[in-house]
Amino acid sequence: MRGAGRPLGRRVHPDPQERLVPPGPPERPVGTRAAGPCLPSDLLPLADGRVRVAVVQIDRTGAITAWNEDAEELFGYAAEQVTGKPLTDLAAWPHTPGTSTGIAEALQLSRWEGSYGIRGANGRVTPVYASHLRVRDTGGEPSTVCLLVRDHERAVLQTPLRVPSDTGASSEAQSTDPFEVFIGSPAPDDLDGLLQRTVERARDMLDADAAFLLLATDDETELEVRASTGLPSARQRFARVPVEAGPGRYGSARMPAVHEDLTVVPGAVPLLNGTGMRSVVTVPLKVEGRLTGSLGVAAEAPGRYSNEEALRLQFAADRIALAVESARLGELERLRRGSLSFLVEASDLLAGTLDRDQTLALMAQMTVPTLATWCAVYTIADQASEPYLSYVLHEDEELIDGIKSLLSKVPPPDPVPTPGARVWSTPGEVAHQAALRSSMRSLGLSGGPTRQVRPGIGPTLATASAVGGETVVLPLVARNRVIGMLTLGKPTDEHFRQEILELAEDLSRRAALALDNARLYSERTAISQSLQRSLLPPELPQIDGVEVEVIYRAAGEGNEVGGDFYDLFPISDGAYGFAIGDVCGTGPNAAAVTGLARHALRLLAREGLSGPAVLERLNSAILDEGARSRFLTLLYGEMRPQEDGSAELKVVCAGHPLPLRLRQDGTVEPAAEPQPLLGVIDDLELYEETVTLDPGDVLLCVTDGVTERREGSRMLGDDGLADVLTTCTGLTAGAVAARIMRAVERFASDAPSDDMAILAMRVPEPHAD
Numbered sequence: 083m084r085g086a087g088r089p090l091g092r093r094v095h096p097d098p099q100e101r102l103v104p105p106g107p108p109e110r111p112v113g114t115r116a117a118g119p120c121l122p123s124d125l126l127p128l129a130d131g132r133v134r135v136a137v138v139q140i141d142r143t144g145a146i147t148a149w150n151e152d153a154e155e156l157f158g159y160a161a162e163q164v165t166g167k168p169l170t171d172l173a174a175w176p177h178t179p180g181t182s183t184g185i186a187e188a189l190q191l192s193r194w195e196g197s198y199g200i201r202g203a204n205g206r207v208t209p210v211y212a213s214h215l216r217v218r219d220t221g222g223e224p225s226t227v228c229l230l231v232r233d234h235e236r237a238v239l240q241t242p243l244r245v246p247s248d249t250g251a252s253s254e255a256q257s258t259d260p261f262e263v264f265i266g267s268p269a270p271d272d273l274d275g276l277l278q279r280t281v282e283r284a285r286d287m288l289d290a291d292a293a294f295l296l297l298a299t300d301d302e303t304e305l306e307v308r309a310s311t312g313l314p315s316a317r318q319r320f321a322r323v324p325v326e327a328g329p330g331r332y333g334s335a336r337m338p339a340v341h342e343d344l345t346v347v348p349g350a351v352p353l354l355n356g357t358g359m360r361s362v363v364t365v366p367l368k369v370e371g372r373l374t375g376s377l378g379v380a381a382e383a384p385g386r387y388s389n390e391e392a393l394r395l396q397f398a399a400d401r402i403a404l405a406v407e408s409a410r411l412g413e414l415e416r417l418r419r420g421s422l423s424f425l426v427e428a429s430d431l432l433a434g435t436l437d438r439d440q441t442l443a444l445m446a447q448m449t450v451p452t453l454a455t456w457c458a459v460y461t462i463a464d465q466a467s468e469p470y471l472s473y474v475l476h477e478d479e480e481l482i483d484g485i486k487s488l489l490s491k492v493p494p495p496d497p498v499p500t501p502g503a504r505v506w507s508t509p510g511e512v513a514h515q516a517a518l519r520s521s522m523r524s525l526g527l528s529g530g531p532t533r534q535v536r537p538g539i540g541p542t543l544a545t546a547s548a549v550g551g552e553t554v555v556l557p558l559v560a561r562n563r564v565i566g567m568l569t570l571g572k573p574t575d576e577h578f579r580q581e582i583l584e585l586a587e588d589l590s591r592r593a594a595l596a597l598d599n600a601r602l603y604s605e606r607t608a609i610s611q612s613l614q615r616s617l618l619p620p621e622l623p624q625i626d627g628v629e630v631e632v633i634y635r636a637a638g639e640g641n642e643v644g645g646d647f648y649d650l651f652p653i654s655d656g657a658y659g660f661a662i663g664d665v666c667g668t669g670p671n672a673a674a675v676t677g678l679a680r681h682a683l684r685l686l687a688r689e690g691l692s693g694p695a696v697l698e699r700l701n702s703a704i705l706d707e708g709a710r711s712r713f714l715t716l717l718y719g720e721m722r723p724q725e726d727g728s729a730e731l732k733v734v735c736a737g738h739p740l741p742l743r744l745r746q747d748g749t750v751e752p753a754a755e756p757q758p759l760l761g762v763i764d765d766l767e768l769y770e771e772t773v774t775l776d777p778g779d780v781l782l783c784v785t786d787g788v789t790e791r792r793e794g795s796r797m798l799g800d801d802g803l804a805d806v807l808t809t810c811t812g813l814t815a816g817a818v819a820a821r822i823m824r825a826v827e828r829f830a831s832d833a834p835s836d837d838m839a840i841l842a843m844r845v846p847e848p849h850a851d
Contacts, residue, residue: 127237158203174199211236277309432596446475454570484545517546550574560598629815746778787836
């Protein structure tokens with residue numbers, strides 16, 4: 083007496099000709115191409131009350147040109163909604179990136195037959211069985227005619243297995259390849275096609291309602307669903323179950339087993355939970371003693387299978403195991419090569435930016451749609467902060483707002499630093515519940531839940547379908563700290579394959595480091611910019627009788643503190659101090675000397691010291707900094723507006739580019755003599771020079787970033803600056819500074835490599851307003 087779920091104690095290999103080759107068909111009447119025997123009604127294929135056959139015609143570009151009424155009924159689209167659109171927009175093709183045949187390639191074949199899905203107007207995928215035929219019209223224009231039925235009605239379109247007729251003794255003497263007998267010739271040249279053909283033939287061989295094939299992971303600890311027929315394949319594809327025995331485990335993987343009634347041993351075959359299948363037989367696929375997969379067939383009725391069927395199935399599995407393993411290894415090698423290229427490209431893109439927002443966008447765009455249908459990136463500012471939803475992307479842009487609204491209403495995933503992907507079921511559950519409540523309210527049903535949905539963009543049926551599949555979370559860990567989470571999701575009932583999750587884990591490590599680098603760069607830039615602002619005066623004082631204009635341009639990307647500075651400040655009794663200087667180098671040490679110089683100038687000048695005394699004391703202070711000291715070029719002066727409308731200036735030029743004086747008649751001349759720079763020698767003997775600016779005169783002070791502007795071997799220099807200044811007669815101080823800066827920028831095509839500061843002072847003419 084057979085017991086439910088018992089494994090077989092031994093295996094018997096029946097004669098392949100006896101078990102696998104059905105008897106040849108009877109003599110056919112004239113005109114008959116194929117015929118089958120008369121069968122009782124209860125053995126006929128199951129179909130709906132009305133069988134609908136969708137007829138879709140595709141032109142050479144892959145666009146839909148014809149769409150019949152049955153297609154409208156099956157998928158919910160009117161003909162005018164889909165005409166002109168690519169079929170690839172609707173097809174849910176069972177296709178792994180970088181492997182197998184895509185639908186675009188299948189549409190170019192002369193014939194193609196198999197299973198895939200069509201995403202309907204309601205957002206759900208309808209599994210279909212399709213037969214494609216490539217035809218041409220009278221004008222020679224090719225097109226593809228696609229006949230589609232629901233997958234469980236595949237018998238309407240499925241081509242029966244041809245069995246060669248007996249051709250005499252010579253053919254009888256030829257040995258038949260058991261693999262070709264089972265799979266058919268020619269065998270599919272890709273793994274997905276081979277696996278799908280295998281489950282279809284296994285189902286037909288044992289007259290089953292469903293069949294499935296799982297492949298083992300490299301460590302043989304898990305099985306991954308790769309092909310099925312008669313089951314909701316979209317729901318099961320790439321689902322994973324553990325191998326070893328135990329609750330919810332696939333305990334019959336390593337040896338043949340027959341389960342007469344799954345209701346007696348629930349969970350024995352997790353793949354069949356909730357499918358209505360009662361009896362099942364499973365056999366292992368082994369190569370050189372190593373478990374490589376599992377093949378099973380199932381029926382809705384209990385007690386359909388015995389040891390005899392298990393042995394027949396095991397014999398077939400032995401014939402195909404090596405071919406499946408060879409195809410799997412080929413696919414794995416192609417996938418690994420593709421993964422390596424993907425990671426190299428991803429690393430290049432991530433290394434090309436230090437902008438946080440752009441890094442987040444790149445992370446999402448690299449994962450969708452290559453690795454997932456949608457993704458969300460959570461960021462964590464510091465250890466005390468909660469995860470924040472920073473970016474959401476879906477391959478259909480119209481669903482992004484709905485997913486973002488949904489995720490903002492559920493608690494974020496826990497920031498667990500453990501490497502690897504972990505399943506996060508909350509989004510799918512919440513979306514399903516909210517969509518169910520919405521549907522029940524729209525139908526006026528009062529028996530459903532009454533809890534109110536929070537205001538905002540509510541999760542629609544489309545949103546629920548978009549996040550209804552497997553959702554996984556990968557931690558973003560950089561420098562031993564969790565800085566965020568990368569969430570990847572699939573639509574309803576779809577799963578990730580293990581290789582994709584491993585690729586996503588590699589990407590998450592690179593993305594985490596890039597994101598943390600962008601954070602550090604942003605923080606450094608903010609600090610540098612704040613420090614740079616602290617080294618410049620907050621605002622310039624208004625001086626009666628003198629126009630003053632300053633233009634300052636920092637070189638680089640703003641993440642380094644430059645050494646150029648300027649200042650203009652009141653001293654006492656209508657006198658004003660002004661300075662423009664350049665500290666050697668950039669960075670913190672240069673910033674320290676800059677801050678020291680600017681604040682020391684103000685302090686010493688307000689003590690009533692003369693210009694030379696101010697600079698001599700500043701020189702001593704710089705030298706006191708020791709190893710942190712930097713030499714400094716500085717132009718310092720004191721200005722006193724006079725009652726006659728002129729302005730008297732006393733200036734000291736310590737190693738700085740000389741100030742230029744523009745007279746009203748257009749002549750330009752230096753307004754000071756060069757003297758030693760600061761921060762080099764102890765004993766400085768400096769002197770000040772007096773300059774009087776008459777009405778209409780301009781004093782121009784610049785840093786060396788202006789005079790040393792280069793284009794190849796050419797340099798602007800002092801003479802070039804003087805030439806530009808001669809054209810500024812009659813201009814205001816602001817116009818003079820603007821013209822100088824414009825001339826400097828146009829002198830070379832490259833961006834400036836040094837900071838630039840321009841200080842222009844002009845004594846207006848008496849009649850000027």
